Amino acid sequence: MPVDGAGLTLLAMLLPFAGAALAPVLTARLGHNAAWLLALVPGFAFVHFAGFLPEVADGRAVTGGYAWVPSLDLTFSWFLDGLSLTFALLITGIGTLIVLYSGGYMKGHPQQGRFFSFILMFMGSMLGVVVADSFLMLFVFWELTSITSFLLIGFDHAREASRRAALQALVVTGGGGLLLLAGLFFLWDMSGVTRLSLLVHGGDVLRESPFYAAALLLVLGGAFTKSAQFPFHFWLPNAMEAPTPVSAYLHSATMVKAGVYLLMRLNPVMGATPAWELLLPLFGGVTLMVGGLLAVRQTDLKLMLAYTTVASLGLLVMLTGFGSPYAVEAAVLYLVAHSMFKGALFMVAGLIDHESGTRDVTRLGGLRKAMPVTFAAAVLAALSMAGLPPFFGFLAKEEIYAALAGGDPRAILFTAVAVAGNALMFAVAFAVALKPFLGPEVKTPKHAHEGPALLWLGPAVLALSGLAAAVLSGLSHRYVSSPMASAVAGEAETVTIGLAPHIGVPLALSVLTIAIGVGLYLSLASVRGGVARLLELVGPGPDRGFDAFIRGLVRLSFRVTRVVQDGRLDVYVTATFILLAVVLLVPPFIYGELPAMPAWPADVGFHQLTFFVIAIIGLVAVLMAGDRLTAIVSLGIQGFAVAVIFLLFGAPDLSFTQFMVETLSVVILALVMTRLRLSPSDHRPPRQLVVDGSIAIACGLGFALLLLKTTQLSFDTALTDFFNAYSKVIAHGANVVNVIIVDFRGTDTLGEISVVMITGLAILALIRIRIAPVPPVTAAVVSPVEPAKPPSKKRAAKEGKA
Incomplete structure (x- = not known):
């Protein structure tokens, strides 16, 4: 496909989102007449896609797009054949008429600009679903249709019925979207491709796969919820709470047919089976x-x-x-x-x-x-x-x-x-x-x-x-x-x-x-009465079942939360470290991956052993400390000893970082502890000491075994060679460590800085807490046997003047 044609197709796909951004501004200036201008957005897309009719009618498909993550075969690409082109023409053609209709229907509404914005966002999302070639694009636009339809159905958000209908549609179609995501992963694994244009010519690969049944059920789950198939049909009539332009567009011509589109798209490779x-x-x-x-x-x-x-x-x-x-x-x-x-x-x-x-x-x-x-x-x-x-x-x-x-x-x-x-x-x-x-x-x-x-x-x-x-x-x-x-x-x-x-x-x-x-x-009146009587015999339908399901889910969530989130920080920390110990210790014993015991190095000098001993002394000082401030300072001894060890073994950059971290940690913790005026020591019963100590030893042993096993493996220099080769060329930095932190791992570093900032803000808020002193009790004690007498009128008058 020519480059200019690809550019126009991409413009036709993205223009509705641009129109959605401009709609509030244009409506504020032009009122309902903005509809004539905004209708040019889907009108242009309709004309562009109509230009492919002769080519597609001759049996050719139009494909194009741009590579996103080539190593994973992820692309922003489109695939236009007879099926997707027809849907694209319906979406843009009817969409043009709907925009014009909305201009008259919503005339005078204070939020008409917002409505235009939502309807155009939905138009772009639905257009993306039907022309998407890659699985990733299909899923992203699929979920965007659920989100934008939620905004449109709940447009009149002041009414409870609108809010309920919007949430119901989002829950049903969003849940189906998750099923579709799992189904797409199955299709990727079964076929080895991530594009629909390649999948539809895959022959019997999917039908012959042992995972065909699982993939089929997942795909049907996504399609049936989107296209309102029984028993998921109830959300579509409830969505009539939306303004009529939404009903005419989403729930008759476009969105509800997304599930049908998916089934039709997969019919060549998943159909013709029992x-x-x-x-x-x-x-x-x-x-x-x-x-x-x-x-x-x-x-x-x-x-x-x-x-x-x-x-x-x-x-x-x-x-x-x-x-x-x-x-x-x-x-x-x-x-x-x-x-x-x-x-x-x-x-x-x-x-x-x-x-x-x-x-x-x-x-x-x-x-x-x-x-x-x-x-x-x-x-x-x-x-x-x-x-x-x-x-x-x-x-x-x-x-x-x-x-x-x-x-x-x-x-x-x-x-x-x-x-x-x-x-x-x-x-x-x-x-x-x-x-x-x-x-x-x-x-x-x-x-x-x-x-x-x-x-x-x-x-x-x-x-x-x-x-x-x-x-x-x-x-x-x-x-x-x-x-x-x-x-x-x-x-x-x-x-x-x-x-x-x-x-x-x-x-x-x-x-x-x-x-x-x-x-x-x-005989419509009689038929209407007969159906009403029939439904009374059947009883509550799926709509009420949905409400019961949501109520049950809320109750279950509340009870589970009460058990696993009881509000005690010590329980959370204990559970976290127990899980960490299990993860570190269980796999090596199960799979026989325990490291060999290392031999004592012969070239260890006295000065190196000295700092190991200092680290051990710091550990003993932490355990024997009488108050928390002493424990914090003693903890810093270990950090400084480790920093010196890094320096002695040829890692000055890492050693400098360790010095800075330990210094700041000790200073900040000491300041916090002095401001909080906490108890001078941490008293725990012997049973709790045994439990906490066992967990700590298990975690330490797990990390020690992991490090020993890692150091005994052959060293892979791939990353080292990569950083040495490209640090100067790409990042223009001679210090490889700095380049790794700032450029290659820039996002990771930003995340760490954000964590430190949030922690600092939390500490600041904590140390600013002031507990109000309890006022002394001055009220007279009333006898529990003899009730207090009410004050006399003269006394009450005096107290009132006072």
Whole structure:
């Protein structure tokens, strides 16, 4: 790929984050009109990625990036094939409309700039997920989507419901992200590669690995939590507490499809196994039915659409893992169609709420004349969602039934599930699109009227796009559907379905779906009551289970903390040194790595032995000291003796450092002890002395054995040669020790300085503590038998004057 092209791709990926930084400033100056300027950010990215359509349609992939840590094969790289390019176009294209829609929807909001910033940060994060090539990039952007969605869902943080929904989404999707991280490590270990562009052409390496099952479960954990599969579906409807632009963007067109994207991406190398074709259809089918049933129960427009989004995600997962010839093509078509019609309907729901003051479908009616453009966009989007011609949703439904229909029990079961789920979504689509607009006019909290262009432009464009994509299906399949299906299948696929009637089982199933959907729509109130009664029989769902889980986790954490963090410093220090002794002593004895006893060196001089004796005398003085100040000074004797030993054995720099450290330590500790006025001696019972002494001896023995073993190994001069060769060349320093401390280990040195600074501040705070003296007790002692008499009125008056 040309360098200039790589630079533009990198700019398209990073520009949303730059726009997020500028959004508050632009909004403060331009108000809601800043939306027109900020929409240029995703608009530029959309145009840039659309330029790759011809290249990808010809079967070529676009890769590029920059090396980050070459030794570990970690790169900031991207991979654009039919799958990732389609997602990139959906994210940037719908994102452009969402930014414009947000300008009208959030007009006058004091935090509109913050909202623009959050939505653009999310856009950049989601774009990074779908175009990332390296595993590291994928995970980082994956977690960024969870963080930014947390900020968007909890945007109205003054309301408890918003805060709860945001925390719930973060816990569920963040926990799934940790599972995905473990899964990516498995994939790295199993395949030996860290790039998706290499992994998807890895053949059967993953399927044949003994760790395939573990990797599959971990990947499914990340995908199912992100894409709201049962039983993790509950967080998505609760996320409707976010402003409607968030619902239209995150929870219909982009973020919730991240899990589906991951499954589609890994289908060529992890699919076509019994586990894959069992788990995905099973969980997907259950999610489809649960989402559809819960959708018809709702009366809030956003919740109705949210639960149908859950159902649609289940349908996509079911198709991705079904394994029939047309299943991948059906999943691709439905994913694109769903992004267009669901994004449009969510914006319609927000527009109705914005202009009428309510989202309750039972309190709406007769808005057709007041909001004609909104009504038209709603009907067009609903026709696509219902799978009626001539819309792209019709092509998707036909392909779905062509993929699922069959004579075996498995095919019959999942075909029935698909028909039932699609019929439920049919009823909800027209309930959202028709009931608020048709019938007699209902008085609403606000005088309803058509919204500004910023509000109806997005749903109108998306609804018409669903029509244009079907009418121009040849072009749609050439540049979008076929390349995407090929990427998901791992081999060349050609999507050919058009609007011409297809006489056969798929068409018959479509007619059956329409008939059932019409019946459900006409009896929606009765169906809603029946589902409500069914849920009462089932009992509490996963949403309440989540609350119970969090309460139990908090209680468990509290009890564990009470045991392991009892607040006693002596317990913490004792446990730490016991663990240190175990780590130092147990492995050498278990693995037979004890050092050989060293021979007494023959060339040790009298002056050298003298300082060893001085160190021993200092140790005895510490143990025999009558007060703590004497023990501190005696401890310094050992430090100075060791410093002299370093000097005698040819390490003057180390010796100088030891002198400085010991001097400062003795002075500082002495000053602290004199200011704190602590007890003059440290009295401990004999039993405690034995325990502490044993732990100290064990730690000392462990370090002695470790040092002896280390010195008996052959000396590796690799680091020595490296520092000698590059200290002058790279760091321009002749003193190798100084260069190591300041340059090669600069971060480590900074950390040590920070520790010393924090310790100094803590000591300063400690010595400034002043314990207030207890005032003398002057109150009269009251007899416990005879209660004190209240003062007389004259006495009380005198005390009051005083």
